[in-house]
Amino acid sequence: MALIVHKYGGTSMGSTERIRNVAKRVAKWARAGHQMVVVPSAMSGETNRLLGLARELAPARPGDAYGRELDMLAATGEQASSALLAIALQTEGVESVSYAGWQVPIRTDSAYTKARIESIDDTRVRADLDAGRVVIVTGFQGIDDQGHITTLGRGGSDTSAVAVAAAMKAAECLIYTDVDGVYTTDPRVVPEARRLQTVSFEEMLEMASLGSKVLQIRSVEFAGKYRVPLRVLSSFTPWDIEIHEEARSGTLITFEEDEHMEQAIVSGIAFSRDEAKISVLGVPDKPGIAYQILGAVADANIEVDVIIQNISKDGKTDFSFTVNRGDYAKTIDLLKDKVLPALGAQQVEGDSKICKVSIVGIGMRSHVGIASQMFRCLAEEGINIQMISTSEIKTSVVIDEKYMELAVRALHKTFDLDQSGNGKVAQS
């Protein structure tokens, strides 16, 4: 008997019929003797629907002005799905109780719409588990020290589940979703993409931060910090498959590097269209320039990703960086209004039609020449690289958005990810 956390995404909770299926699956695990905590997302589309209503009333950047109320509003989506799941479980003859984040309580900071979990008091949940109940805890939300309801950012139910699993020292956290695991890349772009049986926590962290949408990045950070055994698997398998079979399906996020020794050098290709490039031209090459430019951008709460500063010619240089596409116009305006005049720089230019494509693999640490293999592949496809950024286990390039799919397909092939012979990759 073990304490297990299940998390079900919005699609898995998308209708009463699906909720009934979730209840049957959870009931199966509970009847096998496990102590079960379940963290559901809102029914699919519900969070968008609720936030859409708010936008109808307040079109101007509601995220900034009405954060508290948006959280009050959006948190209801998970409250509804959690209660429905408790009802479905009870009709299956399984005793269960649902709690909103504030009832647990899951304590967070006060950063509305993107709060961070600070602590979880598991006393109440444990008492219910000990009394033989399945406990359902709303995903995506908590309460701050003033008693205000907060939410954890889009996709935040993943983080709720992992945080609950960490706080309760669960044996495993199973993230049930509408795909059957983590893939070498998005199968919609590369039909040959394959499910990974295991992926290291560090690779998962890179993939999540580089645009793979399978898990919210904070949930992966949490899993790493507290070493929560985490598995991503499908909620669309028949609910009554054998538990031992189900428990081995999907993709396991591992912490043991040894398991990867024999395996692929590159584990996956991540990509993101969500990028824009900005260059400040003719910047004087002297101390403090990067700070003057990026400090102003950071003060406006804009996240910067890839950064390049060129070698100077005649005391002037060019300075380029990428931001989220949604922040593009705001960043250009900010630079033109505030930064250019102070810098004596000549010009700001930008391109919002770019994308970032990355290869990720812990094997890159111990193998040289992987980045150049990537560059050769792109050269052979005639794709121009605009920016490059590297870390120990990834290489990213910024390229024209129109070549994104071509680049991803070519790289997937170059690094043998199409091949079924790859030890790390499941035979799907």
Ligand code: ASP
């Ligand atoms: N319901 C929230 C969202 O749509 C949280 C989640 O599903 O993880 O972002």
Ligand code: MG
């Ligand atoms: Mg999600």
